[in-house]
Amino acid sequence: MAASQTNQRIDAKRLWDTLMGYAEIGATPKGGVRRLALSDVDKRGRDRFRADCEALGLTVRVDAVGNMFARRAGRDPNRLPVLFGSHLDSQPSGGKFDGALGVLAGLEVMRSLNDLGIVTEAPLELINWTDEEGARFGRSLAGSGVWTGDYPEEQILALKDVEGRTVGESLDAIGYRGPEPATRFPADAYFELHIEQGPILEREGKTIGIVTGAQSQIWYDAVTTGQDSHAGTTPPSARKDAMVCAARIIDLVDRMMRARGEDGRGTVGQVLVSPNSRNVIPGEVRFSVEFRHPDSAEVDRLEAQFPREAGFIARDCGIDLQLTTLFKYAAQPFDPSCVELVRQGAAKLGYPTRDIVSGAGHDAVYVARHIPTAMIFTPCKDGLSHNEAESIEPSEAEAGCQVLFEAVVARANRTL
Amino acid sequence: MAASQTNQRIDAKRLWDTLMGYAEIGATPKGGVRRLALSDVDKRGRDRFRADCEALGLTVRVDAVGNMFARRAGRDPNRLPVLFGSHLDSQPSGGKFDGALGVLAGLEVMRSLNDLGIVTEAPLELINWTDEEGARFGRSLAGSGVWTGDYPEEQILALKDVEGRTVGESLDAIGYRGPEPATRFPADAYFELHIEQGPILEREGKTIGIVTGAQSQIWYDAVTTGQDSHAGTTPPSARKDAMVCAARIIDLVDRMMRARGEDGRGTVGQVLVSPNSRNVIPGEVRFSVEFRHPDSAEVDRLEAQFPREAGFIARDCGIDLQLTTLFKYAAQPFDPSCVELVRQGAAKLGYPTRDIVSGAGHDAVYVARHIPTAMIFTPCKDGLSHNEAESIEPSEAEAGCQVLFEAVVARANRTL
Numbered sequence: 001m002a003a004s005q006t007n008q009r010i011d012a013k014r015l016w017d018t019l020m021g022y023a024e025i026g027a028t029p030k031g032g033v034r035r036l037a038l039s040d041v042d043k044r045g046r047d048r049f050r051a052d053c054e055a056l057g058l059t060v061r062v063d064a065v066g067n068m069f070a071r072r073a074g075r076d077p078n079r080l081p082v083l084f085g086s087h088l089d090s091q092p093s094g095g096k097f098d099g100a101l102g103v104l105a106g107l108e109v110m111r112s113l114n115d116l117g118i119v120t121e122a123p124l125e126l127i128n129w130t131d132e133e134g135a136r137f138g139r140s141l142a143g144s145g146v147w148t149g150d151y152p153e154e155q156i157l158a159l160k161d162v163e164g165r166t167v168g169e170s171l172d173a174i175g176y177r178g179p180e181p182a183t184r185f186p187a188d189a190y191f192e193l194h195i196e197q198g199p200i201l202e203r204e205g206k207t208i209g210i211v212t213g214a215q216s217q218i219w220y221d222a223v224t225t226g227q228d229s230h231a232g233t234t235p236p237s238a239r240k241d242a243m244v245c246a247a248r249i250i251d252l253v254d255r256m257m258r259a260r261g262e263d264g265r266g267t268v269g270q271v272l273v274s275p276n277s278r279n280v281i282p283g284e285v286r287f288s289v290e291f292r293h294p295d296s297a298e299v300d301r302l303e304a305q306f307p308r309e310a311g312f313i314a315r316d317c318g319i320d321l322q323l324t325t326l327f328k329y330a331a332q333p334f335d336p337s338c339v340e341l342v343r344q345g346a347a348k349l350g351y352p353t354r355d356i357v358s359g360a361g362h363d364a365v366y367v368a369r370h371i372p373t374a375m376i377f378t379p380c381k382d383g384l385s386h387n388e389a390e391s392i393e394p395s396e397a398e399a400g401c402q403v404l405f406e407a408v409v410a411r412a413n414r415t416l
Numbered sequence: 417m418a419a420s421q422t423n424q425r426i427d428a429k430r431l432w433d434t435l436m437g438y439a440e441i442g443a444t445p446k447g448g449v450r451r452l453a454l455s456d457v458d459k460r461g462r463d464r465f466r467a468d469c470e471a472l473g474l475t476v477r478v479d480a481v482g483n484m485f486a487r488r489a490g491r492d493p494n495r496l497p498v499l500f501g502s503h504l505d506s507q508p509s510g511g512k513f514d515g516a517l518g519v520l521a522g523l524e525v526m527r528s529l530n531d532l533g534i535v536t537e538a539p540l541e542l543i544n545w546t547d548e549e550g551a552r553f554g555r556s557l558a559g560s561g562v563w564t565g566d567y568p569e570e571q572i573l574a575l576k577d578v579e580g581r582t583v584g585e586s587l588d589a590i591g592y593r594g595p596e597p598a599t600r601f602p603a604d605a606y607f608e609l610h611i612e613q614g615p616i617l618e619r620e621g622k623t624i625g626i627v628t629g630a631q632s633q634i635w636y637d638a639v640t641t642g643q644d645s646h647a648g649t650t651p652p653s654a655r656k657d658a659m660v661c662a663a664r665i666i667d668l669v670d671r672m673m674r675a676r677g678e679d680g681r682g683t684v685g686q687v688l689v690s691p692n693s694r695n696v697i698p699g700e701v702r703f704s705v706e707f708r709h710p711d712s713a714e715v716d717r718l719e720a721q722f723p724r725e726a727g728f729i730a731r732d733c734g735i736d737l738q739l740t741t742l743f744k745y746a747a748q749p750f751d752p753s754c755v756e757l758v759r760q761g762a763a764k765l766g767y768p769t770r771d772i773v774s775g776a777g778h779d780a781v782y783v784a785r786h787i788p789t790a791m792i793f794t795p796c797k798d799g800l801s802h803n804e805a806e807s808i809e810p811s812e813a814e815a816g817c818q819v820l821f822e823a824v825v826a827r828a829n830r831t832l
Binding site: 093196197198199200203215217219227228229230231232233234235236237238241243244246247248250251254257258261262263264265267268269270271272273275276277278279280281282288290292358359360361382383384385386387 | 509614633643647653662664670694708775777802
């Protein structure tokens with residue numbers, strides 16, 4: 001059995017200094033971070049992470065897609081490791097905390113365990129997943145998705161960025177195509193600390209979000225096709241305006257979301273108009289549509305209703321609508337025993353909490369399909385993320401890291 | 417008095433061959449034309465036009481903004497010239513006939529007058545206006561607008577293309593900054609033949625549109641500003657989705673247009689979404705709004721109603737809306753006596769006609785503010801224009817040219 005769990009505190013100042021130090025790697029003028037997966041900037045982050053881990057006596061392994069695993073031995077060599085981590089890559093105009101908080105809080109957990117002289121029963125592994133964001137190569141959760149077996153390794157290695165460079169070439173270029181196979185190994189649990197990326201915790205004054213699972217999602221590509229024509233000369237009866245039709249479908253998405261109350265999500269984030277000239281009635285609009293809901297049955301209903309209702313709108317507009325389903329995920333509940341450890345850790349420390357469902361995709365969502373998993377959310381200012389203005393308080397980072405510490409140590413020391 | 421006006425026929429085959437010949441200058445693989453104003457391709461068109469005019473004995477003058485005037489002497493040196501023409505520049509992916517028809521039918525009128533041995537009482541001037549499209553430097557009707565005094569010459573000369581090259585530099589580069597002042601000179605009338613750029617004549621089986629004037633127009637720049645945030649995590653109550661608000665305003669524009677029946681025009685042709693990422697609720701949308709109507713009073717009403725109703729929508733969405741009026745034109749009626757000459761010419765030739773109001777901007781609209789003006793429209797296939805698929809029949813070009821001939825000769829020979 002490890003040392004007593006009372007009065008074991010992570011070093012909040014060291015954690016914050018580490019967060020700020022890594023934020024200088026790829027820092028943007030507006031206070032954000034641009035650390036695209038497998039770029040030279042990402043390499044600098046990875047190099048520093050490896051050095052920081054090795055300085056703690058951890059053993060760092062890199063797999064064939066660049067996922068990094070920093071292992072701390074446990075007392076019992078026969079126990080499966082407890083995993084925790086997140087990702088160091090960022091959006092093109094990202095913030096300092098999305099991903100980095102989970103990795104660097106994990107580093108602080110390792111440092112504090114060393115400082116406190118604690119050896120857990122099970123080994124621990126801190127993970128930096130490759131390319132969570134998908135911002136450069138177009139596939140999010142790339143590293144964790146290969147590791148879990150959800151993505152074929154060759155497919156991910158062949159993805160290209162806008163300049164035509166593949167993931168494989170980029171791994172080689174920065175020296176992070178590692179010798180380990182990029183396949184899942186047996187593990188006891190996975191914990192991930194992340195900023196909420198939404199406004200709920202902040203609005204309700206909660207310090208810790210106990211993440212009970214991830215939403216169900218369905219994503220579409222939509223194309224409305226009408227006919228380009230002159231804006232000044234084409235009378236109403238002759239118009240086939242693809243933008244007016246798209247606009248009515250965008251309104252529909254919002255109404256279908258709101259009909260489901262506060263748990264619904266429905267968004268058209270990307271709209272590409274052709275020819276996109278003031279003087280020309282748009283002949284084609286390509287746009288994204290996505291719905292999310294904690295309850296898979298609601299997404300099933302949206303899947304049944306949305307194409308039909310959008311089709312009615314298109315028919316009324318005299319416009320051709322093509323809807324392509326990109327993917328549909330069922331809701332992913334997290335492991336009750338892992339979630340309970342997060343709840344107990346937060347309760348022990350006296351933090352105000354709230355159960356919450358993850359609206360974003362996270363490496364933990366893929367991992368949860370195979371390994372008992374839970375996540376910890378901490379608030380972020382104004383709910384902003386994927387934005388250079390992303391901001392959290394040092395006390396929030398501390399709280400999240402402390403709960404991560406509690407959950408990881410409790411899991412690693414549990415009685416089997 | 418000139419020769420009898422009976423049995424004076426233009427040469428339809430020569431006209432068509434000329435149209436096809438000029439269409440090779442800047443021809444695109446899809447059968448259209450890319451002849452951007454003051455480009456090297458435009459220079460080739462201008463050089464050929466000058467040569468074709470000089471071959472007829474016409475005197476070609478070029479003014480300080482590159483407008484070209486090819487003069488044919490009349491019998492009475494004291495009479496003011498009758499002007500006619502259009503423009504040889506095109507949209508980036510334009511068609512063979514928008515503009516070129518008016519210039520080259522004018523050339524055919526000159527050729528036929530020579531062939532028929534007709535000398536008109538008044539002198540004639542065939543015009544190729546500079547940069548009607550505004551596609552390269554962002555200001556349409558640039559050449560005619562300077563000539564009429566509606567645009568300051570220095571302002572137009574200083575306009576830049578996307579590469580930073582000014583109109584003045586571009587005129588110099590192709591040798592078309594002419595010695596003549598770019599100012600209006602006294603003239604008796606102006607006629608312009610143009611494709612309709614809309615579907616009305618084709619749909620009704622009319623060969624000639626007798627253009628009685630130009631629509632009133634109002635153009636806006638609109639910006640909706642909300643807040644970027646994560647599409648998966650931001651609940652309905654916390655969303656400030658600039659795209660949903662813009663979509664409802666786009667729907668409003670269409671409804672306000674349709675409320676005015678077949679004469680109404682209302683279009684959102686350009687939509688720019690920020691950050692335009694699938695996963696992010698749009699924080700800002702910039703879009704164009706324009707309304708047109710033959711009756712200025714309707715545009716006045718739209719000007720009063722649209723900002724108010726769009727403002728209500730924005731308020732309901734919790735979104736900031738900024739509307740900037742780019743310009744507002746009153747309807748521009750054409751000169752009744754000139755319109756009557758078009759009507760008589762078409763009647764004499766037995767063409768099915770229809771009175772029509774121009775929905776597009778044309779050089780004739782600026783000229784009409786100062787000089788008695790009329791326009792002749794001919795059908796175009798499916799109403800398509802500003803499009804490489806723009807298409808007309810040889811018989812339609814012939815009819816338009818023949819009516820232009822009739823109107824010009826009648827005006828030039830009228831009894832004063």
